[in-house]
Amino acid sequence: MSLWDDFNDAPSMPWEEPGEAAINHGALATFLDVAFGYCDGLIPVRGFVDQGQGINSRPHNIWLPADRHAAESLGTYATWAAREGTAVYVLPGTVAEHGQARAEHVLQMQAVLVDLDTGDVEAKLDHLIQHIGSPTLLVESGGRTAEGAAKLHVWWRLTEPAGGQDLARLCALRGEIADKVGGDPHFRSAHQPIRVPGTIYRKGGAERIVAIRHHDSRREVDLAEFADAVAAMPFLPGQERDPAAAKTDRPSLDAVLTTPVRDGGQDGWTRFQGASAAIGHFIRQVHEGRLTPDQGWEAICGYNAACLRPTWPLERLKAEADALWALHVERNGPALIRAGDAPPAPVPAHTLGALLDDTSPMPDDLIGPRLLTPGGMLVLGGAPKVGKSDFLISLLVHAAAGAPFLRFTAPRPLRVFYLQAEIQYHYLRERLQQLRLDPGIVARARDTLVVTPKLRMLLDDQGVPLVAAAIRAAFPNAPPDIICIDPIRNLFDGGPAGEGENDNSAMMFFLQGRVEALRDQVAPEAGIILAHHTKKLSKQQVKDDPFLALSGASALRSFYTSGMILFRPDEEQTGRELHVELRNGPGLEPMLVDKRGGAWVELDRTGERLVRKDIGRKLDAERTRRHDVILHLIAEEAEAGRLCTANAFASKFENSRGLGGKDTISDRITVLATKGYIKFRRDARDLGQPYTRSKKGYLVVKDMVVATDEEVVDAETGEITQATLPVLPSHFLCPRSEALLEVENPEVWVLHDPEEGGE
Secondary structure, three states: OOOHHHHHHOOOOOOHHHOOOOOOOOHHHHHHHHHHHOOOOOOEEEEEEOOOOOOOOOOOOEEEOOOOOOHHHHHHHHHHHHHHEEEEEOOOEEEOOOOOOOHHHHHEEEEEEEEOOOHHHHHHHHHHHHHOOOEEEEEEEEOOOOOOOOEEEEEEEEEEEOOOOOHHHHHHHHHHHHHHHHHHHHHOOOOOOOEEOOOOHHHHHEEEEEEEEEOOOOOOOOOHHHHHHHOOOOOOOOOOOOHHHHHHOOOOOHHHHHHHHHHHOOOOHHHHHHHHHHHHHHHHHOOOOOOOHHHHHHHHHHHHHHEEEEOHHHHHHHHHHHHHHHHHHHOOOOOOOOOOOOOOOOOOOOOOHHHHHHOOOOOOOOOOOOOOOOOOOEEEEOOOOOOOHHHHHHHHHHHHHHHOOOOOOOOOOEEEEEEOOOOHHHHHHHHHHOOOOOOOHHHHHHHOEEOOOOOOOOOOOOOOOOHHHHHHOOOOOOOOOEEEEHHHHHOOOOOOOOOOOOHHHHHHHHHHHHHHHHHHOOOOOOOOEEEEEEOOOHHHHHHHOOHHHEEEOOOHHHOEEEEEEEEOOOOOOOOOEEEEEEEEOOOOEEEEEEEEEEEEEEEEOEEEOOOOHHHHHHHHHHHHHHHHHHHHHHHHHHHOOOEEEHHHHHHHHHOOOOOOOOOEEEEHHHHHHHOOOEEEEOOOOOHHOOOOOOOEEEEEEOOEEEEEEEEEEEOOOOOOEEEEEEEEOEEEOOOOOOOOEEEOOOOOOOOOOOOOOOO
């Protein structure tokens, strides 16, 4: 319950005082047992503000495990909801994960229900009891019919949860019962929520407890037998309908334009019925002159994107619209085509004096310093697999949160629409979930960054209005600050001539006629970010002039206001160079960036080689190899029963194993001793080694052992091996004075190499 502490800290409200309406926790427990007692998974709980209270609030959703703690948890939530004026609903089935609540997410249901909310409710209830038996639970929902009768929820608990095909059968039963007695037909869908008994109803200013009228804990029904009884139940007199007419019933126009409809007629009407009604509505508006043809087509595309699941192909949408338009004109005569928008304002022009005298503050950068300005365009280029999209996602998340990213800053949380056409939905969510970002940044960006999964479309005459409608749906209250398109290649439309991105005219048509046209429709002051590929050039060519590497026509570079190139100068290293070109500000020094621990960071370039990098890297690798060989040989000699002084070791392995001459080996030993990889043992006679006059003594490496003359017999296998003794150091070489000092604790091996975290 720690997640809900904020539900418990509000002061007492009137309905919590003695004598006033209060949450009925017993009714909550009874309801949960009837609706979820046999189910596994999570219960989706919905909090909606009842109409008529003058309260505007977003729905508040939680998911409760269907276990023995469910009643207590739901009671705590219901108490909080009562204080906030919020009604409590549940989806009467369980799902697998938090955030799931659509019909296809429902895994189990264990009760059949019907909502009796119109007409003679008691007569409908009597008809149900007579033909399919008394219910397990009867709930007065708090509402009243036009005749003043209490609206009822009628529940029959099954003997076991229904899943898979049985779940579809259960939902079909709910629809059939509603058809036969005049109940709410929406419960044909598995995701339709219902009020929770024991909570408070406040619609229209009335305040009532959602009360249990009747509960029979022993009443359970078998799904197959219950289905037979429902099939045999006759229609309530007055409810009979022509089956053909029933199939063609459609909801109101408002419902059509705002309610998603899925294939297969899962929602009471088909996608064809919904699309035909919506297209017909917008065609009438165009015909009457209330919309221009372009606005009408944009509205039709918006309905397709927002309500059809899955969407219709644009070709089919266009064919259906053209056919309905022709039919409408034939029946109603020529259209009153509305004139287009007002002509554009005159071309602005300012005198030198006016520009010099204007000292008003500069507009805030969308992403500073001057990386993306209001109405500007940023192009991010990079070779495939360089991390361009990953880098871009991190930049957009920080911009949406108003947080700094590398050297770049946003003045506030920005509204960002990310139109991407490369990464499919599941891999997109996986990549976003793998970002290692500050939880506060993620929390601030949750609702301000909107991302599309991989799209298969072009930004053409049909694609631009479709995307514009999607942007408006994503940000209905305020226009976006940034529109990002990733990548150009997958959405490119070169115009009527059909030229590709290598043609300057086609590129200018795309930038002006498509990208800027999209921005002008939804947010003229928004910044645009375009992701683009680079040509296959040599590393040196990219270093000499990074922005010449942008793929396609050179018109792109002359058009944008800022550019970024991300490339890997060395394929054997993970670091990338980031070059920035600004038209509206001073240039930025190139940055060396890399992804460390799931987050992008800027690396310090002060220790980077400036000349002969390749040969320097090879020499570094050779030194590392020699160090590893020396340490291995010292340990190997000890395991054979031989400890060596530095001089003896250098003499023995001179010009062996690629270690070089005696002096070279001695120098390497000194380096390793200074860094703490080698220490010394002045007296090893207790280990069976001869006395040495060497000033430093024998060489010792970490975890070294020396073989003795004794033998050890394995008690289990009988194997005979030489006994060994650990060799611990007595002295070490001071890394600052190079003096030989005594080891304080031989059991603790201390390194002095800064690269390995040493002192």
